Amino acid sequence: MSTISQPMTKGERTRARILVAAEQVFADLGFHDASIVKITEAAGVGQGTFYLYFTSKIEIFDEVVEDLNRRVRHAMIAASSQATGRIEAERAGFRAFFEFTAEHPALYRIVRQAEFVSPGALRLHYTRIVEGYRDGLAKAQEAGEVGDIDPEVAAWALMGIGEIVGMRWVLWGPDVEPGGPTSAVPPEVFDQAMTFIERALAPGGTGTGRNEGEVRP
Amino acid sequence: MSTISQPMTKGERTRARILVAAEQVFADLGFHDASIVKITEAAGVGQGTFYLYFTSKIEIFDEVVEDLNRRVRHAMIAASSQATGRIEAERAGFRAFFEFTAEHPALYRIVRQAEFVSPGALRLHYTRIVEGYRDGLAKAQEAGEVGDIDPEVAAWALMGIGEIVGMRWVLWGPDVEPGGPTSAVPPEVFDQAMTFIERALAPGGTGTGRNEGEVRP
Amino acid sequence: MSTISQPMTKGERTRARILVAAEQVFADLGFHDASIVKITEAAGVGQGTFYLYFTSKIEIFDEVVEDLNRRVRHAMIAASSQATGRIEAERAGFRAFFEFTAEHPALYRIVRQAEFVSPGALRLHYTRIVEGYRDGLAKAQEAGEVGDIDPEVAAWALMGIGEIVGMRWVLWGPDVEPGGPTSAVPPEVFDQAMTFIERALAPGGTGTGRNEGEVRP
Amino acid sequence: MSTISQPMTKGERTRARILVAAEQVFADLGFHDASIVKITEAAGVGQGTFYLYFTSKIEIFDEVVEDLNRRVRHAMIAASSQATGRIEAERAGFRAFFEFTAEHPALYRIVRQAEFVSPGALRLHYTRIVEGYRDGLAKAQEAGEVGDIDPEVAAWALMGIGEIVGMRWVLWGPDVEPGGPTSAVPPEVFDQAMTFIERALAPGGTGTGRNEGEVRP
DNA sequence: AATGAATGAGAGTTCATTCAT
DNA sequence: TATGAATGAACTCTCATTCAT
Known part of the structure; x- marks a missing residue:
């Protein structure tokens, strides 16, 4: 290492x-x-x-994206691997994601531009992070810690939640004021987001989840 | 009407x-x-x-964003209001979102640019859609159909899931090939995403979800 | 009339x-x-x-110049013809010139543009006014009221003095502040300018004037 | 030097x-x-x-005006300083002015544009030249070589005469034909203009000139 | 290894003029 | 007589890229 x-x-x-x-x-x-x-x-x-x-402006852009991607994944893995228990690892990884983006708001701003600048870089960025989520979820699923859901879809859902919450609270700050200073995700927001995710992933449901919620006497 | x-x-x-x-x-x-x-x-x-x-290139950009935003919200509301039952309405709204973006891939591509082009337009776009989710969730919560979670955070989570799933499956198509043709979200992906969401929102859980996961006697 | x-x-x-x-x-x-x-x-x-x-933007410009020229000459002639004595007529005409331009600063501003926009209009404007001066000076000369000097050159000198004094004091105002408000030529400035002109035109000198000034015991 | x-x-x-x-x-x-x-x-x-x-088109315009202004003043000062006697210096300076503009008709053409393009440059140009005249006149006045007249007004009058005579004979040539070739001021015109000026400035007159003219017994 | 002067295609925008109504 | 929607050439200015030093 x-x-x-x-x-x-x-x-x-x-x-x-x-x-x-x-x-x-x-x-x-x-x-x-x-x-x-x-x-x-x-x-x-x-x-x-x-x-x-x-060789070009695009080349350095790709390299910046790649560099950021490497660093955010590194931070997430490092945080996860220090946690005890899979759920704890998941929380730690997510928190590391937000912390990284709070310190490097460039992540969001740059990545979102990539759609037209360098689609390949954009896909690589998302795909690599998602693969990490997916593999973790698949392992947790085998261990019975995650419910019956396609790890790929769930991993993308996690990615989407992480990105939008980061954008909303890290980039926009507490108020939706344009140009507001970047800040960290408030603890209560983080907790709520984790609750959302953990309920979605909780084992026990094998059906659509639609009825399940209601059938829990 | x-x-x-x-x-x-x-x-x-x-x-x-x-x-x-x-x-x-x-x-x-x-x-x-x-x-x-x-x-x-x-x-x-x-x-x-x-x-x-x-008056300017940026003005028409704002207007395009506003127009798309109006249309996607209209489509979502129309779909929701025809459904019977809150959960059905939610599913219908989400499906309308994906369908709209499958037909108007411009939505994603344009909105993601807005970060630097017109931050105000970007925020307005997200905020308006999220407000719709939030109000719907709050109402459903009062009716006991949604669990104990902050509707604001949950609404942003929904937005994030919708956006990233749309990007992944609508824009990139089944394979992650750059420039691939846009397509609809495959039914099984849609179902999995809905399952994810419905489990997250299901009533019954009043805690953080974290403890629940651990209570596996 | x-x-x-x-x-x-x-x-x-x-x-x-x-x-x-x-x-x-x-x-x-x-x-x-x-x-x-x-x-x-x-x-x-x-x-x-x-x-x-x-028919064109230039055509209306020419017409505006011609119109202003007609009006300023009319004002000068009207003022002159009411005066008694040639010198008085000359002073009255000059004063009318400044008064007109104080009320119509457009005169300066427009005329000075004409150099490149419509050289013909510019020349016509100057030439017509100068002809008035010249003919008046020639007549006064015959009457022995103006010294021995070429009326054409003297007329152009008068035109130059009128224009620059108008620009300096009418357009720029008392202080040389950009964008200052237009005002009338201050009385003492008018008097000094007239003194300058009247000395230049005074009869009695037949030589270059150079030595004359000194030879007047 | x-x-x-x-x-x-x-x-x-x-x-x-x-x-x-x-x-x-x-x-x-x-x-x-x-x-x-x-x-x-x-x-x-x-x-x-x-x-x-x-940095812009207007910036280079200002610089061209400033450059021309510097050069014409330099030429005038150089010519003046080589002359013996104040009146000779004055004539030499005026002649240098006409010679410069005959060689650089740009001076007129450019300066007259400045009214709308760059009023500041225009004023600077006139003011600098006029200051030279004014200081020279004030000194000559102290030496008793120039009559009792406000040097400021007289200086502007000189400026006006120089400009209009230059425009008339240098730019328009002997005939008032649009687009005619530029030429020098004809010697007889120069002499007449100098006579006009020298009479205007000649010492001996302390009154307004108006009364003097009338005192023709 | 490092520089920065030089390039020119292309950008957003303006406006005198035309013409169908 | 009067309109104003439509045009497109021309404008000022930017910037990724090259290359002689």
Whole structure:
């Protein structure tokens, strides 16, 4: 699990600086208003230097998306693996997701742009996270901890909940004021969202769930 | 309930043609790659004509978003109101949502762009739909048909599920191939998603769900 | 001298309204920022109506210039002809010039634009006024009231003085503040300008004037 | 007095080329008909290059006006300072003014546009030249070489004479034919104009001039 | 490895003019 | 006589990308 980090060469450091600057500029301005000039200025390098390390604006965008994706999954896995019990792991992973996005609002803002900029990057991003959910759910299901539901669909549902709640509470803040400051998901919202999810996944239901709720004397 | 539609004047017809063309072009190309030239060509009018009816590219974008929002909510309400029983109404509304987006993939593609293009339009879109969910859930809760959960959070969860499932199955099609043709949500996916939702909302659980899951004697 | 004015037809009234509106809009906005739409709106007529009476934007500009020129010359002649004595007539004419431009700052603003818009109109404007000066000076010279100087050159000098003093004090106001309100030429400035002119024109000098001033023991 | 001129960098040369081209194009076509495309074509550079050195069309216009103003004042001061005697200096300065405008008809054509394009530049241009006249007149007055007249008003009168005579004879040529070739002010016209001015400024008259003129016993 | 001057296609927008009504 | 919807050429300005240094 541990990676031995070699000392970076000068070139690698320059490249890394550009990548970090790009994430920031993309997050602040969006893909289209982020210009190469702004990115290179933020990175403190010359314009031409950009093309020494990246072949195009789209390429660096893809790389930023990939980098964010890697980091959010890492955070989720790390949080999950420290928890005891599957449900706890699930909660921890979800919380890590929100925390990550609260610290890196770029995630939402960048990802949502990707639809037209780089559909492939967008799909890869979602698919990778969903695969994590799906595999976890499938395992939990085998252990009887999750009810009878298609793990794929359930995993996408989780993804959707995570994304929209993040957008609503992290990006928009407590009030739906445009340009409001980003903040964390309030604890009571997090709890309610988890309740929603846990009820949906709770074992015991084998039918549609529609009638079940009512038949529980 | 029926509205008498006056015959359109020539100007109104031109305006409508531009609006329809814009929806199509925005959906195909995204906001930034959609140019006024492309929109007016698609509408079969001159460039200058555009500015007779809209003051800017962003204005027509807002109007397209608003128009789609009005139509999707109309479709959902219409479907809901024909159903018997609250749960049926809920299912019907959700199905209408997917059907609408299958026929108007523009909805997703356009709305997701709005984050940077017109944040106000984006929020209005989500908020309006969520308000519909929330009010319906609150009413159902009073009637004892929905469990003890914050209707606001639950409504956003529904919105997230609807959006991501729509994106995944309507826009991407059965396979996650970029550029694949849009299609409807497969029935089994729809059923699974509804099961997920209905379990989450089912009455009977008054706790967090967390403890319930653990109470497996 | 008196013209019997026929009652205007409806068309003539419309035309006149457009002309008045054009003078105002040209004066406020300049030739290029004055659009046909703005002129017709100010006149309270439709866009197309404009082309019923004028063939182009330049044509109406020429007509506005010609109209102003006619009116300023009329005012100058009227003032001159009421004065007793040539010098008094000259002063009265000059004063009328400043008064007209104080009331119609459009004169300056429009005329100075004409250089590129309609050189012919510009030359006609200056030439007509200068001819008036020149003929008056020539007559006064014959009467021994004006010194030995070429009336043509002197007339142009008068024109230049009138224009620049008008620009400086009428358009810019007492202080050289951009956008200051137009005002009349202050009496002391008018007196000084007239003194300048009257000394220049005073009879008695037959040489260059250069030495004369000094040789007057 | 001599300035060591550093060799220009490549960028400075490009900028200078654009500035020269702009002066020419503005002079030929006027501000509004001068497009960035025409300017950059005349300069032999790409369109985008323009915006590397100037932020807008109006900015380069201001710079052209300022540049011309600096050069004409320089020419006038240089000519004046080589003359012996105040009156000679005055004549030399005026002659330099006409010579400059004969060689750079752009001066008139550009300056007269500025009223609507850049009022600030226009005022600066006139004010700077007038200040030179005024200070010279005030000094000459103290030395008893100029009569009792407000130097400010007299300076503006000189400015007006210089401008209109320049326009009439330099821009329009000997005949008042539109589009005629520019030429120098004919010597006899120059002499007459100087006579006019020198009489106006000659010492000896302390009254208004009005009474003097009348005192012809 | 690094630079930044240079490019030109393409963007959104304006407006004098026409013409069917 | 009067209208105003429609046009499209032309405008100013931006920016991803190249390349000589």
